[in-house]
Every structure is written in C-alpha cells, then in structure tokens.
Amino acid sequence: MQNSGPDDISSTEEQEKWLADALALVQHHAFYMHRALDSCNLRDALKYSAQMLGELRTSKLSPQKYYELYMKTFDELRMLEVFFKEETKRGCTTAHLYELVQHAGNILPRLYLLCTVGSVYIKSKDAPAKEVLKDLVEMCRGIQNPIRGLFLRSYLSQISKDKLPDAASEFEGEGGTVVDAVEFVLQNFTEMNKLWVRMQHQGPAREKEKREKERSELRDLVGKNLHLLSQLEGVDLDLYRDMVLPRVLEQVVNCKDELAQYYLMDCIIQVFPDEYHLQTLDTLLGACPQLQPTVDVKTILSQLMERLSNYAASTPQVLADFLQVEAFSKLSEAVVKVIEVQPDMPLVGAVSLHVALLTFTLRVHVDRLDYVDQVLGACVKKLEGVGKVKDNKATKQIIALLTAPLEKYNNIVTVLSLTNYPKVMEHLDYGTNKVMAVVIIQNIMKNGTFIMEADKVEALCELLKEIIQDSDGSPALDELDEEDFMEEQNLVARLVQMLTNDDNSEMFKILQTVRKYFLKGGPKRLGYTLPSLVFSALKLVRLLQQQDESSGEDGVTFPQKVFQFLLQTVEALSVVPAPELALRLYLQCAEAANNCDLEPIAYEFFTQAFVLYEEEIADSKAQVTAIHLIIGTLQRMHVFGVENRDTLTHKATGYSAKLLKKPDQCRAVYACSHLFWVVDGRVQDGERVLLCLKRALRIANAAQQMASVTKGSGGTLTLFVEILNKYLYYFEHGNQHITNSVIQGLIELIVTEMQSDNTTQDPMVDSFFASTLRYIRFQKQKGDGVAERYASIEL
Amino acid sequence: MSTSRKGSMMKTPDIQRRKVLTIGSFKLGICHGHQVIPWGDLDSLDMLQRQLDVDILITGHTHQFKAYKHEGGVIINPGFGTGAYSSITYNVNPSFVLTDIDGLRLVVYVYELIGGEVKVDKIDFKKAQPVG
Numbered sequence: 001m002q003n004s005g006p007d008d009i010s011s012t013e014e015q016e017k018w019l020a021d022a023l024a025l026v027q028h029h030a031f032y033m034h035r036a037l038d039s040c041n042l043r044d045a046l047k048y049s050a051q052m053l054g055e056l057r058t059s060k061l062s063p064q065k066y067y068e069l070y071m072k073t074f075d076e077l078r079m080l081e082v083f084f085k086e087e088t089k090r091g092c093t094t095a096h097l098y099e100l101v102q103h104a105g106n107i108l109p110r111l112y113l114l115c116t117v118g119s120v121y122i123k124s125k126d127a128p129a130k131e132v133l134k135d136l137v138e139m140c141r142g143i144q145n146p147i148r149g150l151f152l153r154s155y156l157s158q159i160s161k162d163k164l165p166d167a168a169s170e171f172e173g174e175g176g177t178v179v180d181a182v183e184f185v186l187q188n189f190t191e192m193n194k195l196w197v198r199m200q201h202q203g204p205a206r207e208k209e210k211r212e213k214e215r216s217e218l219r220d221l222v223g224k225n226l227h228l229l230s231q232l233e234g235v236d237l238d239l240y241r242d243m244v245l246p247r248v249l250e251q252v253v254n255c256k257d258e259l260a261q262y263y264l265m266d267c268i269i270q271v272f273p274d275e276y277h278l279q280t281l282d283t284l285l286g287a288c289p290q291l292q293p294t295v296d297v298k299t300i301l302s303q304l305m306e307r308l309s310n311y312a313a314s315t316p317q318v319l320a321d322f323l324q325v326e327a328f329s330k331l332s333e334a335v336v337k338v339i340e341v342q343p344d345m346p347l348v349g350a351v352s353l354h355v356a357l358l359t360f361t362l363r364v365h366v367d368r369l370d371y372v373d374q375v376l377g378a379c380v381k382k383l384e385g386v387g388k389v390k391d392n393k394a395t396k397q398i399i400a401l402l403t404a405p406l407e408k409y410n411n412i413v414t415v416l417s418l419t420n421y422p423k424v425m426e427h428l429d430y431g432t433n434k435v436m437a438v439v440i441i442q443n444i445m446k447n448g449t450f451i452m453e454a455d456k457v458e459a460l461c462e463l464l465k466e467i468i469q470d471s472d473g474s475p476a477l478d479e480l481d482e483e484d485f486m487e488e489q490n491l492v493a494r495l496v497q498m499l500t501n502d503d504n505s506e507m508f509k510i511l512q513t514v515r516k517y518f519l520k521g522g523p524k525r526l527g528y529t530l531p532s533l534v535f536s537a538l539k540l541v542r543l544l545q546q547q548d549e550s551s552g553e554d555g556v557t558f559p560q561k562v563f564q565f566l567l568q569t570v571e572a573l574s575v576v577p578a579p580e581l582a583l584r585l586y587l588q589c590a591e592a593a594n595n596c597d598l599e600p601i602a603y604e605f606f607t608q609a610f611v612l613y614e615e616e617i618a619d620s621k622a623q624v625t626a627i628h629l630i631i632g633t634l635q636r637m638h639v640f641g642v643e644n645r646d647t648l649t650h651k652a653t654g655y656s657a658k659l660l661k662k663p664d665q666c667r668a669v670y671a672c673s674h675l676f677w678v679v680d681g682r683v684q685d686g687e688r689v690l691l692c693l694k695r696a697l698r699i700a701n702a703a704q705q706m707a708s709v710t711k712g713s714g715g716t717l718t719l720f721v722e723i724l725n726k727y728l729y730y731f732e733h734g735n736q737h738i739t740n741s742v743i744q745g746l747i748e749l750i751v752t753e754m755q756s757d758n759t760t761q762d763p764m765v766d767s768f769f770a771s772t773l774r775y776i777r778f779q780k781q782k783g784d785g786v787a788e789r790y791a792s793i794e795l
Numbered sequence: 796m797s798t799s800r801k802g803s804m805m806k807t808p809d810i811q812r813r814k815v816l817t818i819g820s821f822k823l824g825i826c827h828g829h830q831v832i833p834w835g836d837l838d839s840l841d842m843l844q845r846q847l848d849v850d851i852l853i854t855g856h857t858h859q860f861k862a863y864k865h866e867g868g869v870i871i872n873p874g875f876g877t878g879a880y881s882s883i884t885y886n887v888n889p890s891f892v893l894t895d896i897d898g899l900r901l902v903v904y905v906y907e908l909i910g911g912e913v914k915v916d917k918i919d920f921k922k923a924q925p926v927g
Contacts, residue, residue: 592882721846733838
C-alpha cells in the first residue's frame, strides 16, 4: 500500500508497524528522560520529554493506535509531573517552570508540557485555578488537527478534573467559583466537538464510512466533558438550566453534524439526572426539531420518555412534579412534531414512539384514562388509511401498544372504556388480530375479571369479533389448524363463565347479547360456544328457582323467558349439525324445567329430544347412549301428570325394544322398569315393573336362541344374571309382584342353562352369578326382618 | 392413584366403556355411570359391582362425591374436579379422591373444596382374607 499523503491511514499491518516503531521511540526518549529526572537535571528532562512527546505529532496512526501511543506517553508524563513538583520545592517557582517549558520547539510537545506544569501550578495555589485553566484551554487552540487536538484536550481534561474550582473544593474562592469551572469545561467541550465534527469532512468522499467508524471510536472523549459537568457538586438545577444546558445545546444544534447530534443528545439524557430533565423539558424538547433531519430523533425521544417513565416508577413522590411541569402534554406535542417533521419515518418508528409515550403515560398518569386514550387516538390518526398493517416490526409495536394497558390495569372493563383501543386493534391483520384476542381472553381468565354489564359485554364481543365470527377477508375455516381452532373456541367458551351479574335481569341481558354474537359464528363454532351459554342460562334458572321468582309480564314469567331462550339456543345447534349434543342439552333443560315445576316446558324439551332421536340419531351406539340418557332423565321427573308420563314412558320403552342389537334392547328395556317404579315422583306400579322385566327376559331368551342358531352354541347368560339382579333390587325395595318364586324360577333357569352343553362358558358370568348368590346368602343372615323375606329362596 | 372425572359434554367420548384393573390385592372397576339407572342409586351400582366382580367401583355422572362401604366392597364417586354445573346435584363442590392400597387395606382420601377451604376426609376399608 502506498502512502500517498500525510493523513492517509493504511492497512492494519502497517499500523502495527508504525505503532511499534513509535512506542519504541517513546521508550527510548523516556529512558533518557528518567536519567535526567534521577540526576535532577531540569534542562535535560525538558529536552528529552519534548522529544518523547514529539512522537505524538504523527499523522500516520488510526485513532485506536494513536490512543495506545497516547497512553504510553501519559504514563511517562505522570512521572514528569512528580518531578516538577519536587523542583518547585527545590527553589524553582512554578511561574518560572511555566515559562521554561514554552521554549520547546514544536507546539504539540510544548502544550503537553504546559498542561503538565499547569497541573502543578494549580495544585500549588500560586495562581488562581481559573486563570491557569483559562490560559490552558485557550492555548490548546494551537492544535487544529482533529485527532491530535482531541487527545491533547483530553489530557487537559484528565489532569485538571480534580483541580476545578468546584463548590466546596479546596480550589474555590481565590481560585474561582463553580461558574468558572463550568466555563472551562464548556469551552473545552465546544472545541473538542468542533474538532470531532471536522473529522467528518477530511479525506475523500468514498471513505466516509471509515471515517464515521473512526469518529465513533473517539466519541467518548467528547462525551466525557458532559459527564464531568454532571459530576460537579456546584452544578445544581439552576446552573444546569441557566448555563450548562443552553450552552451545550447551542453547540449541539450549531455543529449541524448528524453523528455528533445523535450521540450528544443521548449523552445529555443519560448523564444528567432525570429531575433536571423534567424541569428543562421545554428546552430539551425544543432542540429536537432543530436537529439535522437525518438524526434519529424518535429514538432520542423514546429514550427520554423511558428514563422519565422509570424515574416516575421508582420515585412516586415526584409524580406531582410531572403534573406541575405538564410533562405529558409537552411530550405528546413533541411526538406529534417529530412525526410531522419526518414524513418519511417508517411506520414502525412512529408506532414505537407512541408505545414509549404510552408507557410513560401509564407510569405517570395511570388514573388518567383520557390521556391513555389520547395517546391511542394519536396513533390511530397516524394509522389512518393504512388498513391492515403488513410490516412485521410495526405489527409487533402495535401489539405492544395494545398489551400495555391490558397488563397495567389487568382489568378488561377499564380497557374497554378506551374508545380508541378497538380502532387500533382493527389495524392488525387477521392472524395477529386473533392472537391478540386470545391474549385478551387469557388476561381476563388470569385476573378473574368479571364483566358484569351487558353493554360492556357487547363492547368485548365487538373487540373479539375476529374469533367469534367470520368476517370479510378472513380465510376459510378449513384452512385453519384444527387443534388451534379448537383451543381458541374453547377459550371463547370459557370466557362465558366470566360474563355474569348477580342481578338476574342484567344477567339475562348479558346472555342475550352473547348469543347474538355467537350465532354469527357459523356451524363450526356453535358446537363449542353454545353449550357454555346453555349452562350459563341453566345456572340463571337455578338461581331464579331458588329465589322463587314467579313474577312476570304478559303472563310470561322470568323463568319461562329463560326457557324460551334455552329452547331457541339449543335449536340453533341443528345447523352444525350436532344432534347428540343437542339431545343432551335438551335433557338438561328438561330437568331444570322439572325442578321449576313447569310441566309443559319440560314436556316440550322431551319432545324435542325424542324428535332428535327419531330423526337424527342413526348410529346404533349413539342410540344406546341416547336412550339411556332419556330413560335416566325421565326416571327423575316428578313434574309430569299421568298422561304425559305415560306417553313419554311408552315412547321410551318402545324405542328401547327397537334398538338394533338384542342385548342392548334387553338392557334398555329393563332400565325402563324404573320408569314404572320412580319413588319420590311416586308411581311405584309393581305390576308393570314385573311386566317390563318379563319382556326383558323374553328378549334375553330370544338372544340366547339366536346365538345358538347363528354361532352354533348358545350365547352367554349374562343378561339373565343381570335381570335376576333387577328382580332382587325390586324385591329389596318392596315390590309385591316380585315374589320369591319368580326369583327362584330365574335362579333355577340360570343353573340349568349353565350346566347345559349348549352354553358358552364365561368366567365373568360365573363370578357374577356367584357374587349374586353370595349377596342373597348375606341377606339371609341380616337382621331387621330381611332374613325372613329371603328365607324361602333356596340356593 | 387419583381419580377424577372428565365431563361427558366433551366431544363424543366412548362412555360405554368400562374398565377393570387389578392393583395389589384389589380389583377396581371404573365406569361412567350414566347407564346405571337410576343415576346415583347405590343398589343399582351394587349390581354393577357384582357384575364386574370388583372390590372397588368407581363411578361418576352425578358430580357429587359419594363413598359407600358395604360388605361386598366400596363404591366411590369422586365428584367433579371443577365443580361444574350438574342437573342432578345443586351446589357442586369441586372434589377429587386419592386411593391408597396397601396389602389388604384400602384408604380413600377425599379432598373437597367447600366454601373456599379444602377439607380432607378418609375412609378405611379392609378386605377379608381370601378364602383358601
């Protein structure tokens, strides 16, 4: 690589070599300098130190390498400083020293030496600190090369930082005041920034990136000055506001350099206390629009808001100050302005600004829902015309915007009062909207939030409408993942539990509102969502029953209204279609009507159940389950008069006998026997019980014979043993028509059949029969007259 | 071993199923119970117990905890874990049951949530020595 100019920086290898060379030379000169120090030879010490410092005049090194060289010489200069101090004790005045070092040939070494002596001078207090400092900071103007100048002034800063005339320091008073100290630092800072900015314009345009990288490496040298200012004891809020901030901002704005402006604004925000920022918001925010258009102002603003948010969160006492300085309105105006001034700002940037503002608002003004709504509204305005947001990053920010109030308030009812909230949510694309809806429901469930008013329920349903119903533009349901869909709809079903009110009328309004939305869900959703609603309504019915609400208008009582609602709701399942589910629900409703003593309504539900059974349930297995449910429910009914009961019982037994498989028929028929026995609903028709059981026995026989014919050997006797047990049941419960001889007869029949070659051996049947006989034996030994009843049964 | 119920309103389960397990010296039978009519009737459940020839019958459907000890064995309805609505039982208390089997001894621990507090009860059952 050719070295084509003094300021050209070349490859790493060459850099390494030059640095090594320079360090060696520094070492060399330092050696002689030390010899001179040891022999108290001031003249030689000055001579060799000047030579050593001459190495810093190089233009060849990159900032990183120059730094290494600088650090080496820095260490050596410390020793020199000690020597200077000793010299003053040996008679040489600091003033004289100060003058002597100015004889050094080249300006850079001269200035380093001057600063070093200056340090001793100030420490000795032979001259006021402020005057020495002023002198030094001005003299450094002699170095206009950016890198050399920055390091020189950095040296000045380093050696002087513990000698500033700060408040309550030893240098205060004669040496000056904190204002002088601030003045000194500000000047040094200003000059350093100018040098730093100048670097941007050196060298060819094509190396711009490289220069910016190098500038980046040096930025802390400039930033340290601000840090220093923040450390000064004497810099209170007033001094900061009146002197420090305006001067710093002046330099920041005037330098018109993008890199510097961004870095320094960030520095100011990080380095000075939040309390100061709060009190100087106007000034600070006022500078933002004055910055170069390419500066990432939104990040700066976001950082500021974040800091202030954290400040508010950690120090609740200052919230009053936030209100007093009207921080919220200032910040929201600043956000608006920044967005206006940068029309090319990408959407993600604009939204994230609003997220930062919202976070701030939630921390500082948590009870001001109007502020929160205002921030959301500003974002809605920005999103106008955008439609569904497609950019991933912007979408994430929108979700952050929606999640923040949710997690802060942990109460969906509060969030629902934010009028702009649904408007923001509308801008989410279909998939993301559903994800957000799920997040909302999970938040409700986790916090156990009850939504108790019908209009709030309505607002919630509107918010969640993408998962409750299909909308234009949503993909077809078949494309959705089956499991995800199921989970999502189950979540909606669970949500119903949270929509409740102790006031029955309000509760009914809620149910009607929810159903209005659910019915728009279409066949795929109803099977998941309606059952939950039905049970919610059944709970209401139970409450009404317990409170004995029999008042009503137009001759229709409140419970009756709810049953109408229930009937319609279960009917709606026909579009799915879900006959088995609907049948179960009808039976649940029938039982509820039974408990309310509403005979016609209970009858209607049974009718609907039977209609479903007849017309929709064709699968034999399903029929067996369904008929048992019908029988079981019917057995519990006490509300029916003789006629209705007879009709329904007749139907049930009829269908039982018509089941496809004989064993199923048998079992269903003997189950029906309980329909003639009932007990608390009365009936207890012993004769018809026996008739029923005999019918079951006939079917069992037929089954036995059929098995003989089709399989070659007889089927198992399990049905007979089951019927025997039924006989025993009724015998126990006092059915006079079930006599010992009836029982005896069946026992003998079973025994005979068991011994027959025709019968298939089945250990289960054997043990069943054995335990049945065991039971009879046990009963024979019981007291209370039980034994007597069983006495005549012989085994 | 813990027992709890899964609701029957969930998608088409095969509720016809019954299962018989042997744990230690005990035979357990598990059955949903909706086919044993009248529902919750202990004598009818007794019959099922004899039919399955089990020492312990675990059943459900009524959402109410019941434990019934008789000479033939124990019938347990663990109730319903979530306290969900039941047309049969008013005010369902969420409950579940843990069964501990040790040799010929069976202990049933019942956990019920009543009025916000968890109440625990236990039932002891000793099986008669099997006849040689």
